[in-house]
Amino acid sequence: MSGGWNTIESDAGVFTYLIEKLGVKDVQFEELMTLEPVELRQAGKIYGVIFLFKYPTGEKRSDKPNDGTYDHDASSNIFFAAQTIQNACGTQALLSVLLNKDGEVDIGKELREFKEFAGEFPPELRGETLSNSDLIRETHNSFARSSPFVDETQRTATEDDDVYHFIAYTSINNTLYELDGLQPAPISHGACTTSEFPDKVIPVLQRRIARYPATEIRFNLLACVRDLRIRAREMGDEEALEAEDSKRSDWLWENALRRHNFVGFVGELLKGVVKDKLSQGDGVYEKWVEDSKAKTRRRVEDRRKKGLGGDDIE
Known part of the structure; x- marks a missing residue:
């Protein structure tokens, strides 16, 4: 591998422009402020969600997950990659959604070729292939916040550090899957059609959050949805379209600031x-x-x- 992976923020604008730069069309991310199915439904057509949480560094793998069941056979017919490198989990989580929605979503030529190349590999080798992809790594790093003081590629987390982790939830083959590259296999949370996803995924997230102390509030949830400007145009809602265009302009400005070192x-x-x-x-x-x-x-x-x-x- 020719370079390291830098930390990126859990931000709707970062994730949206990151996937656009990778060639994905007509998809965006929306930050959710509540754990309510109605808010998720209001985001329109939903492909999955990305969940950020503080990772319990002392937690060890077991034969049974805390919630759901390991589906070891699923890796042969869905795209699931083991996480093999630090700092890549945000991009890996969003790809876990999008590469499993190929057909519903236009993921673009580059990602489609990557999926076809790595799809026949076991999860560990898929993770290595993802980590060694120059295109994906360089695109990911282009959205990292500039820091003149810390070289994120050299930094190693200690037990005293707060470590955060991204995972994905999506409906694949009418099953709700949790896709976490640090786990040995996809985790099934039972039957779930695409239309049932908002109602089925929220209780799973609530149970996960309930495992933390009540004082822990450092969670973030992003929905992967169809570009909201398309819906606004279809409905003839000029006010909503103007709001979405304005939001995109703000995201562009914020992403530009992230790349600059102001010291x-x-x-x-x-x-x-x-x-x-x-x-x-x-x-x-x-x-x-x-x-x-x-x-x-x-x-x-x-x-x-x-x-x-x-x-x-x-």
Whole structure:
């Protein structure tokens, strides 16, 4: 493999433009704010969901999953890949949905060729093939947030780190499957048609969340759906179409910002401010520094009075 995989955010705009860059047509992701089937149905035609959660690092594989049953035979007729590399699980989860919806979704020439090439392999080799795909890796990395301080390809998680993991849920062959590359096989959650998916997947997600302490709220759910602009055009809903176009523009802007490292810009800005203060004459620079220190001390004292940590400055 010629390079590593960087961390990407669980964000509808990131995932939508990532799959478009891979050649997928007329599909987008929508963030869901509640675990209600009605909200999922409102997203239109649904292909699956991507769930992000804090991974219990001490958890070990067992012969039986916490929920559902392993379907070891399913790997021969659905696309399921073992996760073989860190940081790739977000892209692997969305591909777990899309590569199993080929026919319903136009996944494009590149992904179709990848699926045909890797489809006959066992899950472990499929995972290796995915990890070694230059196209998929480079597209994935193009949506990573720029960091001048941390090389994500070299970083290794420790037991004290919060580790997050993406998995996919989708209906395949009238069965609700959980596709998690860290598990030995797809997990079946029972019979489920495409139309039943919103009603069947929500209880599964609720049971998973219920295994965490009530104070744990760091979850994220993205629905993989048909491009909402298509539905707006079909219904002649100009207001909805305008809202979707505006959302796409916002996503483009946010994705562009992710690619930029602003440290150099901030450094030059600070140098300009300091130069300006120094040019204003004797004592101006020193007074500016002392005023800044005084403001910081006041903020610390205010936070302590409110019962907050004095060192926790926002």
